[in-house]
Amino acid sequence: MSQEVVVSLKEVNKIFRTPKTEHHVLKGINFEVKQGEVVALIGPSGSGKSTCLRTINALETITSGDVEVCGINYRNSKKSLHMIRRNTGMIFQRFELFPHMTAIENVALGPNLVLGKSKDESYKMAKDLLARVGLANHMDKFPKGLSGGQQQRVAIARALAINPKILLCDEPTSALDPELVDEVVDILVDIAATGMTMIVVTHELYFAQKVSQRTMFLENGYIVEQGDTKKMFAAPKTERLQSFLKRITHQ
């Protein structure tokens, strides 16, 4: 495995400000993710996991600190923002497929508009990707005609279609019916096995164990504990993680 650092956050602070309130959500986050690594991000609701993930592809601005993706810092220029988004794919809890486009149109949009490939080429790419996520027979369906699991698989294909170096997943299985979780987990595990760098926010400990080598436990805006996923779950060092794990396995 190469040791190149592809994502690095340094002293990242994020404060949501409204005229009346200030909400300090990320309190000096530091971490690095190396190429090919799969990292899980866990923590209680509201601890800032989504916010942290979204700072990486600049869906969220940061208040202070530095975020670098593949050596690019989006503060430098508009162009670098675009390059960061080309290098990252994102999967959302609620899929966020474009409802007015068929599955194949959803997937072909990126190659066509972002990579500048021809329509034919984009559709061919989209076809291959949809086949890869097991949806060869559903390519011309609109999102509403697909099950949650199928929609999320289309969303995965869409994210992969721009050939990202890093895949960001924000609770990819938590909006799914329990019986549909595995089809999505299996595909994400497959993708991880191809050497894709991934950062996965999840509530499902078994998914975190299956997919990731390393886990970061975020609470109240701090990374409270991090380390090898299996070791961490088997023997949590901090009391906070202990009680979090206890709570989540009781549910």
Next chain:
Amino acid sequence: MPDKKLSIYYSFLSFFVIGIIAFIIVRSFYHLDYQWDFSVLGPYIWLPSSDGGGPGLFLQGLWITIKMSFEGILFGSILGIIFGILLTTNEKVSKTAALIYVDIFRNTPVLVQLYVAYFIVGTAFNLSGSVAGVLTMSLFCSAYVAEIFRGTLANFEKGQIDAAKALGLSPLQIARKVIAPQALRNMLPPLVGQFVSLIKDSSLLSVVAIPELTKEAQNAVTVTFRSFETWFFIALLYFVVNTLVSSFGRYLEKRLSVSLKQ
């Protein structure tokens, strides 16, 4: 989704309401001591051959109503989109200006706007009644279109934009490929509602002596004294036009939302 049991109650309730309304109408007409005679309207609809034939005053008025409403809708939509864009920008001055504009035209009676356009602005700039009329209808309509535009964009699902940004689309590509197709569909029902109400409001143009449908009806009543027949017939004409507009809107909505169905 109402379950089976509930839907029986819903049917029952509808029959009940329809029954009451029917009763009121039948009873009212029964008590009305009036000799109906719709034949007097004939020459107003189609000129007798002794007068050379051709569309009568009602049909001519209907045409003017349709034409002026169409112009109002067209210019109103163009202006409305411009003001709508201003309302959604973050630029303070233009946003406030657009807001004031929209509020003035939405919160004052069209009739007053029409008087101002015709008697005050119209006198100063030598505007004809129809120009002042179309101008008023366009401005009035544009305020509503702007508000519909703003509302639709404000309620646009943020997750969709996030997904498009994450994919690396440029702001222009996001607007064209992701927002516009969905927002257009969402805007259609309120827009059609607005257009229908504009067509009805065009009857106010009668006060500035434009020979549109309502004006022709008033003229006919002063000659024939057949106000019931006249107004029922005029209402029917408005009903037909507006039903056509709404049906067309529903058809478009259906076509645009094929994708949103199963």
